[in-house]
Amino acid sequence: MDLRGFDLNLLIVFSALAQHRSVTRAGESIGLSQPAMSAALARLRLLLGDPLFVKTGAEMRPTPRAAQLVAPVRQALEIVQGEVLLTQAFDPATSTRTFCILTPDIGESNNIPRLLSLLAAEAPGVNIRVLSMPRHAAYEALETGAVDLAVGYFPDLQREGLFVQRLFRNDHVCMVRRDHPVIGERLSLKQFMAADHATVRPEGREHVFEQYLQARGIHRRVRLEVAHFMSLLPIISTSDLIATVPRDLADVCVRYGHIRVLPTPLKVPAIEIHQFWHRRVHKDIAHQWLRGAFRRLFPAHSGESTPA
Incomplete structure (x- = not known):
C-alpha cells in the first residue's frame, strides 16, 4: 500500500477503538460523532482488508490482525506526538549545547569575553566554538550550518537567504x-x-x-x-x-x-558591526536565544533584524 493513500488520522481512530472497545466511547475520546467513527472504521477495514473490530456482546473485540497492530500503532502515535509534534524547548540554564560563532580576532578579544560573562550567569553549560575565515567563505558556512552565527564586519553577507541585525557602530x-x-x-x-x-x-x-x-x-x-x-x-x-x-x-x-x-585626524567612516544568520535557523528557539544574548551585550545600539 502506498502511504500517500492512507489517512494517518485513521491510526488515531484505530487506537481509540482498541482502547475503548466501543464506537461511541472511542468517538467521544477523540471528538468524533458515532457516524464519523463508523465511517472511519469502514475505511480502515477496506484499506487493511480485515474486519479489525467485531461486535461481541457489549463491546467491539479486536480480530487477530487488529491485536497485532495495537502495539505498533501506539508506538507510531507516540513517536509523532513526542518527537514530530513536540514543542521546541531550550533551557539555557541546563543546556550543554555548543554554538559555533564566526568572528574575526577583534570580535574574539572584545565580544567573546562579554558573552562568556553572560553565559556564566545564565547558561553555565553552554559551550562556544569560535572560527575565523575569509569573508568569501562566510556565506557557505552559514548556509551549510558549519557556523550558527556570524558576528562582525561582513559586507559580503548582505545576501538573500540571510537575516541581519546591527549590533553597534565602530569608529x-x-x-x-x-x-x-x-x-x-x-x-x-x-x-x-x-x-x-x-x-x-x-x-x-x-x-x-x-x-x-x-x-x-x-x-x-x-x-x-x-x-x-x-x-x-x-x-x-x-x-x-x-x-x-x-x-x-x-x-x-x-x-x-x-x-x-x-x-584620528582623518574623517574615517565608521564600521557597522552586525550579526548574521541563515533563514533555516530563524525560528529555532536555541538560535533565537543566542542572538538575543549578543543583542543584550550592546543594548543601546542594537537594531531590528531584517532579511539581508
Whole structure:
C-alpha cells in the first residue's frame, strides 16, 4: 500500500477503538460523532482488508490482525506526538549545547569575553566554538550550518537567504604607547603623516581604513604589516609606531597594554558591526536565544533584524 493513500488520522481512530472497545466511547475520546467513527472504521477495514473490530456482546473485540497492530500503532502515535509534534524547548540554564560563532580576532578579544560573562550567569553549560575565515567563505558556512552565527564586519553577507541585525557602530581611533616621545594628548595630521605606522592586512578580509586611504590617494610610511589585529597590543606598547584601528580593539588594548587612544585626524567612516544568520535557523528557539544574548551585550545600539 502506498502511504500517500492512507489517512494517518485513521491510526488515531484505530487506537481509540482498541482502547475503548466501543464506537461511541472511542468517538467521544477523540471528538468524533458515532457516524464519523463508523465511517472511519469502514475505511480502515477496506484499506487493511480485515474486519479489525467485531461486535461481541457489549463491546467491539479486536480480530487477530487488529491485536497485532495495537502495539505498533501506539508506538507510531507516540513517536509523532513526542518527537514530530513536540514543542521546541531550550533551557539555557541546563543546556550543554555548543554554538559555533564566526568572528574575526577583534570580535574574539572584545565580544567573546562579554558573552562568556553572560553565559556564566545564565547558561553555565553552554559551550562556544569560535572560527575565523575569509569573508568569501562566510556565506557557505552559514548556509551549510558549519557556523550558527556570524558576528562582525561582513559586507559580503548582505545576501538573500540571510537575516541581519546591527549590533553597534565602530569608529576608528589611533593607538600609541603612553610615553610616546613625539605624540602627546593630541594628534595632528602633520604628526600622523610623519609617524611610522603599523597596519593589519588580515588574510581574505579588507581593512576599511586602508581602503579609505587608498581611495583618497593618502600615503603614509608603513613600517610594519601584520596579519592579526591583536598582534598590535605588544607592538604598539613597546615601540614608537602608530596604528589606526576600530575602537573596540583599542579599548581592549588600553585595558591590557601601555597604550593611549587618540582621535584620528582623518574623517574615517565608521564600521557597522552586525550579526548574521541563515533563514533555516530563524525560528529555532536555541538560535533565537543566542542572538538575543549578543543583542543584550550592546543594548543601546542594537537594531531590528531584517532579511539581508
